Amino acid sequence: MTTAQSTQAPATATLTGQMIIAGEYVTGTGSAVHAINPATDERLQPAYAHGTAEDVAAATAAAAAAFATYRNTSSAQRAEFLTAIADNLDAAVDTLVARATAESGLPVPRITGEVGRTSGQLRLFASVLREGSWHGARIDPAQPDRTPLPRADIRQRKIALGPVAVFGASNFPLAFSVAGGDTASALAAGCPVVVKAHDAHPGTSELVGRAITEAVAATGMPAGTFSLLFGSGPELGIALVTDPNIKAVGFTGSRSGGTALVRAAATRPEPIPVYAEMSSINPVYPLPGALRSRAADLGRAFVGSLTMGSGQFCTNPGLIIAVDSPDLDTFIDAAAEAVRGSTPTPMLTPNIARTFAQGIDEFDGAATVVARGSETTSPNACRAALFSTDADTFLGSEQLQQEVFGSSSLVVKCRDQQQVRDVTAKLEGQLTATVHVDDTDHDDAGALLELLELKAGRILFNGWPTGVEVGHAMVHGGPYPSTSDSRTTSVGSLAIERFLRPVAYQDVPAGLLPPAIADGNPEQIWRRVDGELTRD
């Protein structure tokens, strides 16, 4: 570490403002930032000084050195490590909630839930490791007597890609940040992780970074398995993504930020994959039967989803597409009333609040304002906004097809169900699409589902897109620009696949074969032998 002083790990939970490079606590030498409590505009201590290109190089070199050992730890060892991180987070829940609520303006129950979700994700990947299918083990046994040519013994398993750069997201200070889904799945795969913390919640990042660092030490992982850096996206972020030791990137954030990282990664001498989750307006389709039977209830429930967490979810419902009708008017009236009755809540940062207000202003000219949340003098508050327009205006306006990050949504009124489908066919890729139906909507819903499969990563019926279950079947992903890589998910157990690649072993002597593909199945995992799944 040439650029900064090193100290021992702090004995208490007092925040130090330091980065963590391979187990060493390091004070940055760049410009310093403070977190801001967006509910009060209060500047939170301590200062977090940004790192430099030298800190990036130190962290990635340590990660590359750790990789040689870490990638060969057993599934059981990594499961123990992930569980230790989860335990540390759960034990620190009060400290985490206090700091993260102050840094984000998000309410205590939400952040308390997010701590549980974050430790739950780590435990999910521990279970994925113990189950063992992640190895992707395949064995095609030798056929020495095959004619005209004998067949060699060929075996396949998946191995870790290498050190991964993870970018903390503003809107989930825990679940999509330092120990979030990207970190959990990369560590599970056997990849060391270098995190660039988000400047909106550096204190939470430090606390979580410390929880990981302590787990690294307690479970005997190499120190370079984890590092935490502070810095700006265009500088330290790009340095990280273009560092030759980094082999993949996880990112959740804006379309412009994600696109910049994708470009930087693609133009490296050795291009690497970037998993960027970027932008989605998450269309909702209340079909005629559903509107007929429960328009007002749907309108109110919609606003509940729209205003939750100041609308700062990747899956926030930003678009309602429906056939114009008196029932749709009832839906809109109920939603408008709920919007007007909604209390503005703080957004994550002053900058996000400014960008939201700007986005609303720009929509104001392009669509009709149906309702706004109540006025407030609270700083950085999100006054919910509901707009409406017709399908032709929507399709003719690039503006109206953009995401406004926050509680803003647009109702697009269509002539008929065909126009609903025409509008849908022109949408960009989405994380989610939501359909509300009753029994009479079956045919319309079927025709819509056909289209939505090609537009979204998750299709849900009679619910709301906010709230992403962490499980085995979840897809939090979708076609561009909702993500940069539709072939995967950033939430759920399938996410581990992002950081693995297959290797074939042909006629490798038994004594050199890794356990996952060794004779006798010592790991007792599911393997595909001559194409058939078996645990024998």
Add this chain to the structure above:
Amino acid sequence: MTTAQSTQAPATATLTGQMIIAGEYVTGTGSAVHAINPATDERLQPAYAHGTAEDVAAATAAAAAAFATYRNTSSAQRAEFLTAIADNLDAAVDTLVARATAESGLPVPRITGEVGRTSGQLRLFASVLREGSWHGARIDPAQPDRTPLPRADIRQRKIALGPVAVFGASNFPLAFSVAGGDTASALAAGCPVVVKAHDAHPGTSELVGRAITEAVAATGMPAGTFSLLFGSGPELGIALVTDPNIKAVGFTGSRSGGTALVRAAATRPEPIPVYAEMSSINPVYPLPGALRSRAADLGRAFVGSLTMGSGQFCTNPGLIIAVDSPDLDTFIDAAAEAVRGSTPTPMLTPNIARTFAQGIDEFDGAATVVARGSETTSPNACRAALFSTDADTFLGSEQLQQEVFGSSSLVVKCRDQQQVRDVTAKLEGQLTATVHVDDTDHDDAGALLELLELKAGRILFNGWPTGVEVGHAMVHGGPYPSTSDSRTTSVGSLAIERFLRPVAYQDVPAGLLPPAIADGNPEQIWRRVDGELTRD
């Protein structure tokens, strides 16, 4: 079709020089090319006129239209379709062998084998479809009583990406061309395919295109499921990759060609994945024990692999890395004798032969010439070449680390096993790495295997890299620049994954669920239910 005349499908196997756009036979309006028999420099009839941007647009629009139907055909229907293509190819074997040997200069047994390999690949993907794991079906059942929040019913399956552009390769006129592994796996996934034929074997391409087109009609697939275009890479190829209807690309060819396609795809308004298999020199490691016990045999066998098919394999052994010793000299002497005794055979095209000769000339100054194949006056012949150098010279020369496509290989002499590993650590990504051992080499082999896992897609022991088995465990892929995407393979059943993406279905009514994730498992496939594999 605005650009060209249409005719009925020819009744006989007489070649017409026409492209095939969604079942219609179309004569191109661009510049015309002829295949050349590289063994004789004879110009082969008929002329193949290149297509235009309008032909690309017609083919991709037809593919997009077909996609809506084709992606929803059942696994059984697509298996039947792939099998029909395979049957058609097997039935046409004599015609295919006659034309492909004339166009490629490759011998009859090789092309006969390649026809069988190509139909075998199609049958493998038919079996993958019938087995059903390709769906990636996952079900997390609802937990209505879970606290604090109930869990929704969430199901996941994989769906086809959309129309795929496939580029025929020069070196496998059948197995990596019109109906090769890219086409077979894309069609299996439910993706229509638009092929750009390689100008080196247009007649073979037409014959195979006809076999596919007849199978499309016979099994009732939509006409746009398959099209075959002729054209130049920089023009028609780039038009194809940047066409908004194309959603993924498969390519086997040069590093410069692959890189150009990757760039074009990455800078589209909607970037798409490119699976380009590009460049590999396939290091071979004869370890000291193996050399001690069988140096001369290894040297001769090496040259067998080196000169097979004029060295025009992606997996051709272009590098021997070993500790300098009298045993290594014995290996080199035996190899040199075999090289000198080797008969030059024609390369695929006059251009490839010229490029090979140029590459040899450039090596000539940078390394020591150990042996050349015999002189010949045959046109386009590949005179095998064996070079040697020391490790320091090798590491200092960018030139010597480049692939020379053809029967050229370089022996890198190292001081000790540590230097063997140092050289290996600096290699670029490779398709294969080969280790020759006997029992005394176990420790060295283990240390090398650790490194090779990070450098290659397939590691083989005591064999030769040429000859890629088509099965479930094969990986024909590897880190950049051997391919543009190390997370997959272009040979073997895993290749289908390249053209799929996951979609989650949350609380979707039973009547609208696709069979793969429906209640009661109507397809009787393996599914992951709450994380556990089951066929129930």
